[in-house]
Amino acid sequence: MSVFEVKDLSLHYLTRFGQKVHAVSGVSFAMEEGEILGIAGESGCGKTTLVSGCMGLFIPPLHPTSGDVLVGGESLMNRTPEDIRENVLAKKVSMIPQGAFNALNPTRKLKNLAFDVLNSHKISGTKKELYQMVSDRFDLIGLDSKRILNSYPIQMTAGERQRSVIGISTMLNPKMVIADEPTSALDVSTQKRIIKMIFDLLDKKIFSTMMFITHELPLLRHVAHRIAIMYAGEIVEIGTTEQIVFDGRHPYTKALMSSTLSAEPGQKQQKPIALEGAPPDLAKPITGCRFADRCPVAQDDCKDTNQEIRVVGERQVRCKYAQ
Ligand SMILES: Nc1ncnc2c1ncn2[C@@H]1O[C@H](COP(=O)(O)OP(=O)(O)OP(=O)(O)O)[C@@H](O)[C@H]1O
Numbered sequence: 001m002s003v004f005e006v007k008d009l010s011l012h013y014l015t016r017f018g019q020k021v022h023a024v025s026g027v028s029f030a031m032e033e034g035e036i037l038g039i040a041g042e043s044g045c046g047k048t049t050l051v052s053g054c055m056g057l058f059i060p061p062l063h064p065t066s067g068d069v070l071v072g073g074e075s076l077m078n079r080t081p082e083d084i085r086e087n088v089l090a091k092k093v094s095m096i097p098q099g100a101f102n103a104l105n106p107t108r109k110l111k112n113l114a115f116d117v118l119n120s121h122k123i124s125g126t127k128k129e130l131y132q133m134v135s136d137r138f139d140l141i142g143l144d145s146k147r148i149l150n151s152y153p154i155q156m157t158a159g160e161r162q163r164s165v166i167g168i169s170t171m172l173n174p175k176m177v178i179a180d181e182p183t184s185a186l187d188v189s190t191q192k193r194i195i196k197m198i199f200d201l202l203d204k205k206i207f208s209t210m211m212f213i214t215h216e217l218p219l220l221r222h223v224a225h226r227i228a229i230m231y232a233g234e235i236v237e238i239g240t241t242e243q244i245v246f247d248g249r250h251p252y253t254k255a256l257m258s259s260t261l262s263a264e265p266g267q268k269q270q271k272p273i274a275l276e277g278a279p280p281d282l283a284k285p286i287t288g289c290r291f292a293d294r295c296p297v298a299q300d301d302c303k304d305t306n307q308e309i310r311v312v313g314e315r316q317v318r319c320k321y322a323q
């Protein structure tokens with residue numbers, strides 16, 4: 001059984017004007033224990049929306065349209081937020097969010113934020129035992145627990161805040177972690193340290209399976225086992241890192257790789273494929289391939305034929321002309 005599975009998941013935002021923004025459409029994938037799945041795609045393609053869906057957190061205006069999310073075979077759909085918070089989040093699946101500053105309540109010291117997590121999951125122990133548990137974990141992740149636990153978020157550096165968020169979200173040893181651009185908005189050397197820390201936690205078996213979302217393909221190339229490429233709410237290609245990075249078959253994958261990886265050391269110099277135009281408006285009905293308007297190799301019929309994701313060799317591609 002897969003540790004985590006998303007089945008034909010579609011999600012939409014309901015705007016104040018009653019319009020539906022179809023931010024995620026027909027996404028499916030399954031993850032095995034120990035796997036690192038990277039998710040990449042340009043801004044606005046639905047990565048963070050997919051993360052919310054994967055956590056079963058449907059906070060209006062976000063709503064599930066159809067499909068299912070299974071954690072250890074158990075569906076997260078049609079459950080109350082309280083049930084999911086108490087029984088699934090932090091224990092089985094945890095998220096490292098896109099901006100640490102927003103994730104930390106500025107009016108509470110870090111130790112109280114950590115105790116909140118323990119209390120909400122009914123972890124029992126004396127105050128001293130619970131403090132010891134939290135401070136051991138903070139020391140393990142390389143933070144000065146005595147100082148940090150007695151600080152407010154504003155008294156910490158951006159890197160310390162992000163480490164603390166990671167420490168708190170993995171405190172109950174969830175099997176799976178979903179990291180949504182965990183290093184965006186940090187300087188390069190802090191980014192490197194945070195990435196190293198995340199992989200140290202994997203080595204220490206604090207968690208075993210990870211969905212890693214990033215704009216940075218060079219990073220994914222080094223850490224992910226498989227990569228899914230998203231475009232306008234859909235997965236357009238999913239395969240092993242090797243297949244996606246060196247032998248992408250979807251025209252969008254090829255364009256993305258040519259523009260982001262060609263400058264890397266050791267990478268064969270490729271001519272970047274320039275993409276004109278912008279992705280389609282997700283609030284309007286879309287017919288045909290969503291990438292057709294920008295695709296450098298689109299055929300006449302691409303604009304009016306919906307593209308199903310299909311197996312090509314050992315990967316899946318949403319383009320009927322991909323071979
Ligand atoms: N609250 C909302 N109401 C309506 N539309 C929304 C809302 N939040 C996001 N969207 C739309 O949903 C789509 C997907 O947004 P999402 O934040 O998931 O993208 P993303 O891939 O995470 O982008 P980024 O890389 O910038 O983080 C976008 O078109 C966005 O405008």
Ligand SMILES: [Mg+2]
Pocket residue numbers: 047048049098
């Ligand atoms: Mg996002």
